[in-house]
Amino acid sequence: xxxxxxxxxxxxxxxxxxxxxxxxxxxxxxxxxxxxxxxxxxxxxxxxxxxxxxxxxxxxxxxxxxxxxxxxxxxxxxxxxxxxxxxxxxxxxxxxxxxxxxxxxxxxxxxxxxxxxxxxxxxxxxxxxxxxxxxxxxxxxxxxxxxxxxxxxxxxxxxxxxxxxxxxxxxxxxxxxxxxxxxxxxxxxxxxxxxxxxxxxxxxxxxxxxxxxxxxxxxxxxxxxxxxxxxxxxxxxxxxxxxxxxxx
Amino acid sequence: xxxxxxxxxxxxxxxxxxxxxxxxxxxxxxxxxxxxxxxxxxxxxxxxxxxxxxxxxxxxxxxxxxxxxxxxxxxxxxxxxxxxxxxxxxxxxxxxxxxxxxxxxxxxxxxxxxxxxxxxxxxxxxxxxxxxxxxxxxxxxxxxxxxxxxxxxxxxxxxxxxxxxxxxxxxxxxxxxxxxxxxxxxxxxxxxxxxxxxxxxxxxxxxxxxxxxxxxxxxxxxxxxxxxxxxxxxxxxxxxxxxxxxxx
DNA sequence: TAGTGGTCTAGACCACTTA
DNA sequence: AAGTGGTCTAGACCACTAG
Numbered sequence: 001x002x003x004x005x006x007x008x009x010x011x012x013x014x015x016x017x018x019x020x021x022x023x024x025x026x027x028x029x030x031x032x033x034x035x036x037x038x039x040x041x042x043x044x045x046x047x048x049x050x051x052x053x054x055x056x057x058x059x060x061x062x063x064x065x066x067x068x069x070x071x072x073x074x075x076x077x078x079x080x081x082x083x084x085x086x087x088x089x090x091x092x093x094x095x096x097x098x099x100x101x102x103x104x105x106x107x108x109x110x111x112x113x114x115x116x117x118x119x120x121x122x123x124x125x126x127x128x129x130x131x132x133x134x135x136x137x138x139x140x141x142x143x144x145x146x147x148x149x150x151x152x153x154x155x156x157x158x159x160x161x162x163x164x165x166x167x168x169x170x171x172x173x174x175x176x177x178x179x180x181x182x183x184x185x186x187x188x189x190x191x192x193x194x195x196x197x198x199x200x201x202x203x204x205x206x207x208x209x210x211x212x213x214x215x216x217x218x219x220x221x222x223x224x225x226x227x228x229x230x231x232x233x234x235x236x237x238x239x240x241x242x243x244x245x246x247x248x
Numbered sequence: 249x250x251x252x253x254x255x256x257x258x259x260x261x262x263x264x265x266x267x268x269x270x271x272x273x274x275x276x277x278x279x280x281x282x283x284x285x286x287x288x289x290x291x292x293x294x295x296x297x298x299x300x301x302x303x304x305x306x307x308x309x310x311x312x313x314x315x316x317x318x319x320x321x322x323x324x325x326x327x328x329x330x331x332x333x334x335x336x337x338x339x340x341x342x343x344x345x346x347x348x349x350x351x352x353x354x355x356x357x358x359x360x361x362x363x364x365x366x367x368x369x370x371x372x373x374x375x376x377x378x379x380x381x382x383x384x385x386x387x388x389x390x391x392x393x394x395x396x397x398x399x400x401x402x403x404x405x406x407x408x409x410x411x412x413x414x415x416x417x418x419x420x421x422x423x424x425x426x427x428x429x430x431x432x433x434x435x436x437x438x439x440x441x442x443x444x445x446x447x448x449x450x451x452x453x454x455x456x457x458x459x460x461x462x463x464x465x466x467x468x469x470x471x472x473x474x475x476x477x478x479x480x481x482x483x484x485x486x487x488x489x490x491x492x493x494x495x496x
Numbered sequence: 497t498a499g500t501g502g503t504c505t506a507g508a509c510c511a512c513t514t515a
Numbered sequence: 516a517a518g519t520g521g522t523c524t525a526g527a528c529c530a531c532t533a534g
Contacts, residue, residue, distance in 0.1 A: 016502080016503060016504090017503075017504075018503080018504085030432065030469075031469070032432075032469040035469070036430075036431075042518075042519060042520080043519080043520065044518085044519085052504085052505090053504060053505045053506060053507085054505090054506080054507080055303070055504070055505070055506090055507095055523095056503085056504060056505080058520085058521085058522095059503095059504095061520090066314065072519095072520060072521090073512090073513085073519085073520075074511065074512050074513080074519070074520045074521065075511075075512035075513035075514075075518080075519050075520065076512085076513060076514080076518095076519065076520080077513095077518090077519060077520075078519090078520075082431070083422075083431045083432070083433065083434060083466075084423065084424060085340060085343075085344075085422045085423045085434070085436075085464075086339065086340045086341050086343065086344035086423040086424060087339065087340075088339060088340050088434075088436050089337040089338060089339040089340075090337065090338050090339075090436075090438055090488075091334065091335065091336060091337040091338075092333060092334045092335075092336050092337075093334055095333075095334065096333075096334035174331075174333045175332065175333045175334040176332060176334060183284075183330070183331045183493060184278065184280075184331070184493055184494050185331065185491055185492065185493030185494050185495055185496075186331060186333070186336075186491065186492045186493055187489065187490075187491055188333075188336050188338075188489065188490050188491070188492060189487050189488065189489045190338055190487065190488045190489075191483055191487045191488075192440040192458040192459060192460055192483030193458050193483065194442065194456070194458045208442070208456060210440040210441050210442045210458045210459075211440060211458075212440055216333075218331075219493075221278075221279070221280040221283070223496075235439055235440030235441065239437050239438065239439045240338075240437065240438045240439075241435065241436065241437045241438075242435075242436050243433055243434065243435050243436070244433065244434045244436060245431060245432055245433030245434055245467075246432050246433050247433055248433075248471075264521080264522060264523090265522075265523075266522080266523085290499075290500060290501080291500080291501065292499085292500085300523085300524090301523060301524045301525060301526085302524090302525080302526080303504095303523070303524070303525090303526095304522085304523060304524080306501085306502085306503095307522095307523095309501090320500095320501060320502090321500085321501075321531090321532085322500070322501045322502065322530065322531050322532080323499080323500050323501065323530070323531035323532035323533075324499095324500065324501080324531080324532060324533080325499090325500060325501075325532095326500090326501075497533100497534090498532105498533090498534090499531105499532085499533085499534105500530100500531080500532075500533095501529105501530085501531080501532100502528105502529075502530075502531095503527100503528085503529075503530100504526105504527080504528085504529100505525105505526090505527075505528105506524105506526105507523105507524090507525105508522100508523080508524075509521100509522085509523085509524105510520105510521075510522075510523100511519100511520085511521075511522100512518100512519080512520080512521095513517105513518085513519075513520100514516100514517090514518085514519095515516090515517090515518105
């Protein structure tokens with residue numbers, strides 16, 4: 001009996017069987033053997049053809065489904081998913097790369113205790129006039145400032161988090177998750193804006209320059225807002241890229 | 249023998265066992281029972297405590313690991329992952345919502361055959377002077393234009409894709425994956441810019457307004473670039489949001 | 497050496513779709 | 516009724532880490 005394909009699972013490979021199967025199917029879809037909308041062989045057929053157990057086939061297909069490469073429909077089959085622009089996702093790894101660069105340094109421009117105005121009080125769910133810490137930081141690449149950060153933190157001496165947030169290094173820790181442990185979740189928004197006069201001054205740029213504005217609101221494990229602020233980064237220093245569909 | 253927790257798996261629930269276990273562990277992590285950096289009970293312990301098989305525990309933990317909630321280390325254990333800003337990802341669902349809205353309509357402003365200049369030829373990997381289709385479209389919400397799209401397509405009568413790309417509806421199909429089937433992958437970039445005079449005119453806005461610029465380059469299944477273009481959207485009409493850490 | 501996660505099996509039973 | 520994917524079992528063996 002002839003196999004349809006010469007490709008087979010290498011039982012001696014360091015690459016797990018399920019991963020090999022993911023790659024085989026991915027490659028076939030990428031090569032156009034299976035086109036968007038086409039039905040993949042059933043799990044039982046894949047078990048036979050590649051001589052693996054149902055659970056292993058299952059695992060491979062689940063991974064492809066997670067990656068939006070295929071879509072499964074109970075009782076009908078597994079189908080190749082067409083490229084979907086809306087599923088494109090941009091992450092902040094590009095920003096993290098700035099921090100891991102040896103030439104970048106974080107600098108605190110201002111750190112003072114103040115009281116919450118109406119806007120800050122609303123964002124942090126605290127009474128107006130409560131004590132807060134106002135923080136301004138700047139991230140530079142050599143002599144060139146590239147990121148400007150402002151944040152309002154709840155001032156509560158009983159919470160050690162505040163101290164650690166003020167550490168110069170904590171800004172990096174926020175990105176790579178190395179330092180802090182007191183944050184439960186954060187809500188992020190990315191917007192476009194143009195630099196104000198003041199922002200332009202700090203970033204050694206000119207007012208009216210287009211820039212990303214990344215707003216953040218962090219919560220602790222009691223679901224209390226604890227830190228509200230935003231990053232400003234001129235657009236010509238930053239862009240986010242991603243791929244959608246079947247990458248090589 | 250006393251159980252540490254009263255929470256148990258409901259075998260009669262419509263919710264699968266592995267999903268229940270994901271939620272239980274998620275909830276405990278969110279409530280601070282396990283803090284970032286803490287080690288989770290071992291898989292064997294979880295099997296005992298919740299009376300499920302190893303594979304089911306495994307599945308639940310894999311899901312949490314996929315979601316960046318925990319991190320597993322062979323030979324050491326499973327640990328709660330601290331919040332990591334860099335893992336935040338913004339998707340284009342907000343844009344898709346524009347299309348699914350009944351009040352939005354797509355309008356072709358221009359569609360003509362031209363020849364590729366140096367820049368277009370380079371992007372599409374074709375000889376300078378090759379025939380291309382230049383397309384300008386506009387997406388409006390009622391009387392209000394909100395998105396301006398320009399694209400250069402390779403003109404090749406033997407490829408039916410071109411026709412379908414010109415369909416008014418295909419712009420929506422691009423986002424939700426309903427229409428097209430000939431695209432293998434797309435490379436996307438998101439940048440900030442300010443509206444030019446001409447763009448401002450089409451978008452009934454003023455020059456200098458900050459805007460998102462989403463550039464796209466699509467490839468067919470022969471890995472040939474097939475379409476290069478970009479969307480312009482004034483910033484005050486669009487923002488991208490996401491959550492990082494343990495959402496509620 | 498003991499404990500951990502990582503992989504894999506060879507089925508079972510169920511829910512769903514289509515004819 | 517036949518075929519599909521969805522869930523789950525009760526182990527097995529392996530690779531890795533730590534004391």
